[in-house]
Amino acid sequence: MKTLDKVIDVLGKPINFNIMLASLLTSFFLLATNFLPIKYLKRLHLEKFLDNYNYIVLIVFF
Structure with a gap:
């Protein structure tokens, strides 16, 4: 329970809110x-990044 209290305090x-x-x-x-079209992702050089790390982005978002 002490660990849970520390997490809630942090x-x-x-x-930490910021x-x-x-x-x-x-x-x-x-x-x-x-949700952007693929041509914009290529222009922003995010295509490979999203292929590799999209699941981490989803975890952080939720």
């Missing part, structure tokens, strides 16, 4: 790139 601090918000917005942007 997530409740304001500076970090969580930044990671949420970043993962949302990367998640939104999945």
Whole structure:
């Protein structure tokens, strides 16, 4: 139970809230790139990145 209390304390601090918000917005942007046409992904050089790391983006988003 002490570990759970520590995790809740870490997530409740304001500076950590900003970090969580930044990671949420970043993962949302990367998640939104999945709906772009392939020609834009090639232009942004995100095609290979999304192929390799899309599952991590989904985990971070949720």
